[in-house]
Amino acid sequence: MPISRARFMRSSALFLLIGLVALLAIVGATFWLAQRSEGISDTLTQWRIARAATVNLRNSLQLVETSQRGFLLTDDAQYLEPYEREVGRIAPLYGRLAATVQPLLGDRVDVSRFETAITAKLEEMARTIELARTGRKDEAIALVRTNEGKELMDEAQAFFAQTIEAADAQSLQGLTTQASNFSALRIVTLVGGAVILLVVGGSVWTALVYTREIMQARGEVEALNVGLESRIQERTQDLLRANEEVQRFAYIVTHDLRAPLVNIMGFTAELDTTMKTIQNYVLAEPGKASENDAKEAKLAAQEDLPEAIGFIRSSTKKMDGLINAILKISREGRRPLKPEPIDVKSMLENTLASIQHQIIEDDGEATLDVAVPRIVSDRMSLEQIVGNLLDNAVKYSAKDRPLRLRLKAERKPGNRFTLSVEDNGRGIAEQDHERVFDLFRRAGTQDKAGEGIGLAHVRTLTRSLGGDISVTSEFGRGSTFTVELPLDLRTVVRSEV
Known part of the structure; x- marks a missing residue:
């Protein structure tokens, strides 16, 4: 079925619209995935801060307890140096921990109960140290043997373990989500690239068919009466306008669809050059087209066009390889070490x-x-x-x-x-x-x-x-x-x- 000018314009507009939609989809999906990755990164940062605060408080509390027990066993005041140095840091460390952990854990953990346990543990250690300093070491050891301090420390250790476990679980979940983001980005890129390939292919096919119709129209003009000069001039003007439309269409395709896939659009420039070779032969005045022009037009249609499309496919495959490379590094970061x-x-x-x-x-x-x-x-x-x-x-x-x-x-x-x-x-x-x-x-x-x-x-x-x-x-x-x-x-x- 012959392609009319109106149909050609409608086809061109349709292909351009499809390409634009594909471009917007790729840009939108990429932006959404970037926002999602940023949110995951922020959450992971908060959990790592909470984990670090938990580890610091746990280490400080263990050091204080070790110092207390060393003093009770040896009566050597040197063992109290870590206690005196660290006991004043526990309250600020707890404050930092509560400020970071409470918003993340919510109602899953009673942070105030944990504060009570730490306070009671510090009081227990302070009492035993004071008893030992005043010569009542037996009372201090008896107080330790009540296991009151051990129970408080066990409660604190349970809180530490729960917080660290939650932080590690969130980190693993965040890394898994990031990997799914990369997979989604690859799918979006491949689908978008396929759509753009179809758009380019459809555009080239439409232009070729329309050009063939123009060639047939020129043959009809040549078959007409030589005396119908006015009709020939009118048809010539139509052909010139059609040529301008084809060139403008090729420019839109090679310019507006370049942003998401630079390499792919680079090779569409080859398609534009090939189209001009065909047009030079098709639109030449009757009798002035040389055999060389015909040969170049045929070569362009048979070899140059398929070669350019092959390069486009190769570029899409290259992009997939780069995405796979990123996924490889991402997966390596999540591989359990042995x-x-x-x-x-x-x-x-x-x-x-x-x-x-x-x-x-x-x-x-x-x-x-x-x-x-x-x-x-x-x-x-x-x-x-x-x-x-x-x-x-x-x-x-x-x-x-x-x-x-x-x-x-x-x-x-x-x-x-x-x-x-x-x-x-x-x-x-x-x-x-x-x-x-x-x-x-x-x-x-x-x-x-x-x-x-x-x-x-x-x-x-x-x-x-x-x-x-x-x-x-x-x-x-x-x-x-x-x-x-x-x-x-x-x-x-x-x-x-």
């Missing part, structure tokens, strides 16, 4: 063996220098960290010299150790030292395949283990990535990391 004893030297040897063939192919060599005891950590995370760093060292080795790798592990003060991967590769410019850890950011010449998520993933894994990663590098000479971690992962409270 602390286990690890022989660092053996672990490094096994990981190094997996890339040994690549090192040998480049006439390179690798050395190990391990001076740490067995550690307790999550083996999978450690292997991924080292594996990523070794892969990068091999991947970005210098072309003018054999690769030299050095893996070093040494113990540090504070029950921590460092693990460093040193190479003599390309190196990283000073201004890019921090940038390389950002998601989807890469430094230097981009002649290797990759999306810029490896080091961001390594930083996420390192921080989940209670550590951090840093880099020292000189451009053109090599790099050293240093990971600092605790010797025992069980000493790290993951929700606070």
Whole structure:
């Protein structure tokens, strides 16, 4: 069925409206998900503050009780120093705890009853200390043996445990909700991209059909009586106006639908160029179209158009890959860690063996220098960290010299150790030292395949283990990535990391 001008305009308006609706849907959904994520983040922050206040008060109360019992057992006044230092902090710590916990727990916990228990416990400790100071140690010990203080402390510990458990549960729930946000964002992006692809495809099909109709109309004009000059001029004016409408329509599609999917709309410019090639042949004056014009128009219709659409699909697939990369890092932050004893030297040897063939192919060599005891950590995370760093060292080795790798592990003060991967590769410019850890950011010449998520993933894994990663590098000479971690992962409270 021939496409009239009115139908073409209606089709164009319909496609533009569908594209606009898809764009608004993507923007609206993205804004809503961002607002939702912000709310979740605020709630998680409040719970972490409440958890920290709970832990601080619990530690202070336990220190006071330990100091009291040490004094009663030894009569040594030095044991009272922690008591005298901490007892004055308990009231402010309780006030901070009540101000943060009460709005979060509501009626689930009677905070005032907890205050009564703490007050009674402090009074009990003060009485026993005073009795001991006045030489009535037996009475003080008898008061302790009544278990009144133990019952009060048990009640306080139950409150602490309940609050910490609630905070941890809320943190896990918040992380789960954040992951669902990323999944929803991916679905919205894919559906929106599919709709826009359909809009672009429908627009191209309509333009091609309309152009074919114009070509048929020109043939009819040529078949008319040569003496009907006025009719020919009228039809020519119609064709010129139609050409302007097609060009204006192509501009609207390539301009107004660019915002949500920049890469996709970049390739629609190819569609616009292809349309002009076809129009140059279709709209040429009778008899003036060359064989080259016809050949280019045919080539454009058969090859250029399908190629551009293929690029658009490829861009959509690329976006899905980036979203999956984010989800990968998000899920890694929620993966339960499994602390286990690890022989660092053996672990490094096994990981190094997996890339040994690549090192040998480049006439390179690798050395190990391990001076740490067995550690307790999550083996999978450690292997991924080292594996990523070794892969990068091999991947970005210098072309003018054999690769030299050095893996070093040494113990540090504070029950921590460092693990460093040193190479003599390309190196990283000073201004890019921090940038390389950002998601989807890469430094230097981009002649290797990759999306810029490896080091961001390594930083996420390192921080989940209670550590951090840093880099020292000189451009053109090599790099050293240093990971600092605790010797025992069980000493790290993951929700606070």
